[in-house]
Amino acid sequence: xxxxxxxxxxxxxxxxxxxxxxxxxxxxxxxxxxxxxxxxxxxxxxxxxxxxxxxxxxxxxxxxxxxxxxxxxxxxxxxxxxxxxxxxxxxxxxxxxxxxxxxxxxxxxxxxxxxxxxxxxxxxxxxxxxxxxxxxxxxxxxxxxxxxxxxxxxxxxxxxxxxxxxxxxxxxxxxxxxxxxxxxxxxxxxxxxxxxxxxxxxxxxxxxxxxxxxxxxxxxxxxxxxxxxxxxxxxxxxxxxxxxxxxxxxxxxxxxxxxxxxxxxxxxxxxxxxxxxxxxxxxxxxxxxxxxxxxxxxxxxxxxxxxxxxxxxxxxxxxxxxxxxxxxxxxxxxxxxxxxxxxxxxxxxxxxxxxxxxxxxxxxxxxxxxxxxxxxxxxxxxxxxxxxxxxxxxxxxxxxxxxxxxxxxxxxxxxxxxxxxxxxxxxxxxxxxxxxxxxxxxxxxxxxxxxxxxxxxxxxxxxxxxxxxxxxxxxxxxxxxxxxxxxxxxxxxxxxxxxxxxxxx
Amino acid sequence: xxxxxxxxxxxxxxxxxxxxxxxxxxxxxxxxxxxxxxxxxxxxxxxxxxxxxxxxxxxxxxxxxxxxxxxxxxxxxxxxxxxxxxxxxxxxxxxxxxxxxxxxxxxxxxxxxxxxxxxxxxxxxxxxxxxxxxxxxxxxxxxxxxxxxxxxxxxxxxxxxxxxxxxxxxxxxxxxxxxxxxxxxxxxxxxxxxxxxxxxxxxxxxxxxxxxxxxxxxxxxxxxxxxxxxxxxxxxxxxxxxxxxxxxxxxxxxxxxxxxxxxxxxxxxxxxxxxxxxxxxxxxxxxxxxxxxxxxxxxxxxxxxxxxxxxxxxxxxxxxxxxxx
Amino acid sequence: xxxxxxxxxxxxxxxxxxxxxxxxxxxxxxxxxxxxxxxxxxxxxxxxxxxxxxxxxxxxxxxxxxxxxxxxxxxxxxxxxxxxxxxxxxxxxxxxxxxxxxxxxxxxxxxxxxxxxxxxxxxxxxxxxxxxxxxxxxxxxxxxxxxxxxxxxxxxxxxxxx
Numbered sequence: 006x007x008x009x010x011x012x013x014x015x016x017x018x019x020x021x022x023x024x025x026x027x028x029x030x031x032x033x034x035x036x037x038x039x040x041x042x043x044x045x046x047x048x049x050x051x052x053x054x055x056x057x058x059x060x061x062x063x064x065x066x067x068x069x070x071x072x073x074x075x076x077x078x079x080x081x082x083x084x085x086x087x088x089x090x091x092x093x094x095x096x097x098x099x100x101x102x103x104x105x106x107x108x109x110x111x112x113x114x115x116x117x118x119x120x121x122x123x124x125x126x127x128x129x130x131x132x133x134x135x136x137x138x139x140x141x142x143x144x145x146x147x148x149x150x151x152x153x154x155x156x157x158x159x160x161x162x163x164x165x166x167x168x169x170x171x172x173x174x175x176x177x178x179x180x181x182x183x184x185x186x187x188x189x190x191x192x193x194x195x196x197x198x199x200x201x202x203x204x205x206x207x208x209x210x211x212x213x214x215x216x217x218x219x220x221x222x223x224x225x226x227x228x229x230x231x232x233x234x235x236x237x238x239x240x241x242x243x244x245x246x247x248x249x250x251x252x253x254x255x256x257x258x259x260x261x262x263x264x265x266x267x268x269x270x271x272x273x274x275x276x277x278x279x280x281x282x283x284x285x286x287x288x289x290x291x292x293x294x295x296x297x298x299x300x301x302x303x304x305x306x307x308x309x310x311x312x313x314x315x316x317x318x319x320x321x322x323x324x325x326x327x328x329x330x331x332x333x334x335x336x337x338x339x340x341x342x343x344x345x346x347x348x349x350x351x352x353x354x355x356x357x358x359x360x361x362x363x364x365x366x367x368x369x370x371x372x373x374x375x376x377x378x379x380x381x382x383x384x385x386x387x388x389x390x391x392x393x394x395x396x397x398x399x400x401x402x403x404x405x406x407x408x409x410x411x412x413x414x415x416x417x418x419x420x421x422x423x424x425x426x427x428x429x430x431x432x433x434x435x436x437x438x439x440x441x442x443x444x445x446x447x448x449x450x451x452x453x454x455x456x457x458x459x460x461x462x463x464x465x466x467x468x469x470x471x472x473x474x475x476x477x478x479x480x481x482x483x484x485x486x487x488x489x490x491x492x493x494x495x496x497x498x499x500x501x502x503x504x505x506x507x508x509x510x
Numbered sequence: 511x512x513x514x515x516x517x518x519x520x521x522x523x524x525x526x527x528x529x530x531x532x533x534x535x536x537x538x539x540x541x542x543x544x545x546x547x548x549x550x551x552x553x554x555x556x557x558x559x560x561x562x563x564x565x566x567x568x569x570x571x572x573x574x575x576x577x578x579x580x581x582x583x584x585x586x587x588x589x590x591x592x593x594x595x596x597x598x599x600x601x602x603x604x605x606x607x608x609x610x611x612x613x614x615x616x617x618x619x620x621x622x623x624x625x626x627x628x629x630x631x632x633x634x635x636x637x638x639x640x641x642x643x644x645x646x647x648x649x650x651x652x653x654x655x656x657x658x659x660x661x662x663x664x665x666x667x668x669x670x671x672x673x674x675x676x677x678x679x680x681x682x683x684x685x686x687x688x689x690x691x692x693x694x695x696x697x698x699x700x701x702x703x704x705x706x707x708x709x710x711x712x713x714x715x716x717x718x719x720x721x722x723x724x725x726x727x728x729x730x731x732x733x734x735x736x737x738x739x740x741x742x743x744x745x746x747x748x749x750x751x752x753x754x755x756x757x758x759x760x761x762x763x764x765x766x767x768x769x770x771x772x773x774x775x776x777x778x779x780x781x782x783x784x785x786x787x788x789x790x791x792x793x794x795x796x797x798x799x800x801x802x803x804x805x806x807x808x809x810x811x812x813x814x815x816x817x818x819x820x821x822x823x824x825x826x827x828x829x830x831x832x833x834x835x
Numbered sequence: 836x837x838x839x840x841x842x843x844x845x846x847x848x849x850x851x852x853x854x855x856x857x858x859x860x861x862x863x864x865x866x867x868x869x870x871x872x873x874x875x876x877x878x879x880x881x882x883x884x885x886x887x888x889x890x891x892x893x894x895x896x897x898x899x900x901x902x903x904x905x906x907x908x909x910x911x912x913x914x915x916x917x918x919x920x921x922x923x924x925x926x927x928x929x930x931x932x933x934x935x936x937x938x939x940x941x942x943x944x945x946x947x948x949x950x951x952x953x954x955x956x957x958x959x960x961x962x963x964x965x966x967x968x969x970x971x972x973x974x975x976x977x978x979x980x981x982x983x984x985x986x987x988x989x990x991x992x993x994x995x996x997x
Contacts, residue, residue: 047554048554048555051554051555051560052555144708144712145708145711145712145713146712147708147712148708148709148712148714148715149698149709149714150714172885172888172889172892173889175881175885176847176882176885176886176889179878179879179881179882179885180882182874182878183854183875183878183879183882186874186875189586189676190861190870190871191676191699191701192676192699192870192871193676193834193862193865193870193871194619194621194676194677194833194834195621195861195862195871196621196622196623197858197861197871197875198854198857198875201623203585203586203589203590203593203623203625204585204586204590206585206586206587206589206622207585207586224922225919225922225923228915228918228919228922228953229911229915229918229919230915231918232918232953232954271704271705271708272701272704272705272708321708325707325708325711325727325728325731325733326726326727326728326730326731327704327707327708327711327727327728328704329704330704331554331702334557334702334704335555335557338557338558338561338803341802341803341804342561342799342802342803343802344802346726346727346730347727348727348728348730348731349731350730350731350732393950393953393954393955393956394950394954394956394960394964396949396953396954397946397949397950397953397954397964397968398964398968400922400925400926400945400949401942401945401946401968401969401972404926404929404933404942404945405972405976405984408933408984409976409984411582411583411584411585411590412581412582412583412983413583413585413590414930414933414934417926417929417930417933418930421923421926421927421930424926425923428919429843432910433840433843451874452701454868454869455868455869456698456699456700458868458869459670459696459697459698459699459868460670460696460698460714460715461696462667462668462696463868465868581983582983
């Protein structure tokens with residue numbers, strides 16, 4: 006196999022001491038950036054580009070890509086430990102991950118997340134090496150029509166996220182869709198629900214919203230009891246139990262596949278991948294009521310998916326020269342600055358560099374696993390800080406994080422607003438997962454629909470003309486029907502919603 | 511009127527004179543050694559607009575001898591940044607990147623509710639031209655722009671053309687093209703070059719409209735054919751691609767990026783900044799860096815740049831209602 | 836608790852009405868399909884209906900069935916409420932003063948206030964944590980990470996590096 010031969014050559018490049026060091030540095034920095042709330046992978050990678058300016062192209066790219074997929078490892082940490090999403094794609098991990106931490110299973114959660122992330126990253130990289138060609142063809146098949154159908158499928162999975170009350174879940178789902186429509190209308194340019202504020206022209210910024218919904222609402226809830234406790238959370242064993250490992254196998258496998266495929270498709274974000282993984286896991290689980298109370302599947306699936314997505318998003322960059330997400334676009338800028346144009350011809354022009362970089366993906370993921378597993382003990386010690394101090398520090402980081410997304414105080418206000426809203430929602434037992442799902446998928450769904458109609462100049466039949474789209478839409482129908490049957494009398498199960506958080510003892 | 515009032519007048523005149531002296535002294539010593547110049551960039555860090563600005567900032571630092579710090583204020587296609595610079599002190603220490611036609615659209619489109627007008631800005635100089643292009647897939651039946659236009663005339667509103675966003679330069683270029691050639695396309699708006707290019711390669715749309723920088727990779731790999739470039743001269747990055755002018759269509763477009771200061775900035779300071787930009791653009795370092803990124807340097811001094819603004823004002827005014835159909 | 840839930844239901848309903856009103860002024864349908872006002876209108880309509888369903892569900896439930904869920908009161912009163920308001924207030928302070936006073940000063944005040952009032956932390960510890968969270972983090976973020984946290988807008992303060 007030619008690919009295997011090239012890959013081995015790549016390893017010889019990647020294992021050179023210099024490049025190994027860069028991979029290590031990049032991974033560490035990436036993890037750190039992921040941990041810091043609000044500084045997302047795109048901004049982090051961009052800001053560190055100048056650091057790599059003095060390096061040779063291969064080293065520079067190795068380091069930057071390591072930073073890129075490294076952030077996916079770091080984002081998990083604060084999500085699980087503090088219920089504050091380190092970055093958008095890790096938000097969904099807060100739901101079950103933090104619950105696990107509250108039950109003393111923080112170490113296990115972090116371990117499973119690290120292992121799943123590793124497997125996901127590895128899977129996507131293997132796909133890059135051996136299946137780049139066919140996978141790229143699949144990615145190209147996804148135009149606006151297929152996107153729309155996929156979004157519909159994703160949103161129909163929301164039904165599965167409902168807890169006790171389908172009514173409340175639907176209300177939250179619709180609220181999410183409405184919030185997704187804030188901003189400049191994608192077809193007409195008319196501002197919608199912007200209250201005349203320019204900062205809302207691009208819509209609500211996702212990061213401040215979820216920081217508020219998860220992190221701030223949690224602190225507010227805890228504030229009901231006093232905050233001066235010098236006690237800290239209990240920390241159980243750091244190693245996952247056999248049962249937890251067993252339960253994680255399926256989600257990790259599915260997450261790897263799903264993340265890689267979604268990463269391939271330009272326009273699909275990491276948060277979509279992790280959220281869809283969560284929704285899917287809950288839907289096919291035999292015990293969906295465990296989700297929201299600390300189900301390890303709710304950590305294993307999404308974390309694997311978001312790492313698979315990050316590594317999968319690199320495939321179109323190499324095979325088509327197209328950045329699949331804004332973060333990869335920054336990476337592409339780094340290529341350009343080093344005088345390289347990414348694309349398929351690079352394989353012939355500069356095989357040393359390309360295969361060296363690809364080999365370093367393997368190495369980078371290994372480094373990250375080795376880095377992160379022992380560090381879990383260190384991170385978990387964070388939980389031992391008395392809450393009387395921790396809460397204030399968390400608030401400080403959230404302010405910085407919310408501000409830092411776009412250098413805007415308005416985003417801090419958004420975080421505050423959604424913090425209060427999140428607190429209120431929890432009180433009335435409104436599940437937040439459906440709202441977040443529609444908030445993530447909503448904009449793309451509406452845009453894809455209207456783009457499809459622009460293509461057909463108003464003709465709706467275009468939506469069914471594509472076999473992929475037709476298939477996805479049919480699947481959505483099936484999901485909706487089976488979810489409806491589960492909920493209505495006859496097969497009703499008592500299912501708790503997945504949004505609340507326990508009091509800190 | 512009496513002696514008192516004359517004294518008052520004298521005092522006022524004296525004060526005015528002193529302020530003028532102070533201002534010109536300020537201008538002569540601009541920029542002060544320890545005072546940093548803030549360059550506001552209304553686009554996210556890492557994008558091509560930001561990259562070009564940072565390269566220039568680095569070059570200007572060396573020429574002016576003081577720090578030039580880039581401040582990213584992304585959002586609303588640059589509107590947040592433009593608002594900030596319009597309201598800044600006109601002392602030369604705050605300037606901003608300005609992208610045409612984007613900034614002009616935000617000024618002239620009432621729906622954008624901009625907190626500034628054209629007169630709130632003082633154009634300094636033009637830095638870079640990212641010319642517009644029209645591309646089709648390599649195996650497409652359209653070999654020249656004429657083929658594309660002929661088919662469009664035969665089948666109005668059936669040929670799909672992508673833009674990288676509503677009311678972007680690409681969008682306006684398509685509107686202009688339609689006007690110039692009497693054709694009608696089905697315009698499909700995407701979010702940025704990535705998704706639009708994917709749609710082209712996936713044969714979901716017939717033609718791609720964007721900037722030179724977007725198509726470098728695909729042109730090199732032979733996946734696409736560029737039908738023309740919307741500039742007065744051929745692009746060094748697109749060998750063999752003719753301008754639309756050369757093909758009989760007077761279409762000029764793309765992203766023209768320069769720098770602005772708040773209105774009221776003293777002329778001496780504006781001139782100094784403009785000269786600094788010119789010198790920076792002539793250094794080897796800056797030239798090489800911009801070349802690597804596929805950014806085409808084009809310098810225009812204050813006067814020419816201001817004239818460019820005026821011409822854009824007219825063009826945008828005409829096309830805005832069309833862009834909303 | 837039943838009453839508060841009813842109130843919440845009414846709030847949702849009124850909200851959906853306002854959204855319907857707001858989407859009225861937007862274009863409903865154009866020749867290339869749904870306009871900006873189309874989806875908001877229908878979505879808020881459904882939301883309104885659902886909130887009515889919820890209200891009906893609440894009304895049909897007996898006051899007894901609410902007793903078993905724990906607290907009588909949904910929202911805290913007294914000192915607990917006070918603590919919540921302090922956090923919200925502190926955040927409002929940051930929002931208002933972060934740009935005029937600059938990050939360092941406002942965060943310093945923010946931390947001191949929260950740590951002492953809510954955390955009841957000792958003075959020395961408070962000062963250390965507050966200082967490192969404000970001045971320390973500022974240096975870390977602006978220098979190492981190139982995140983642009985605001986300097987003070989007041990020239991005198993900016994002059995001394997704040």
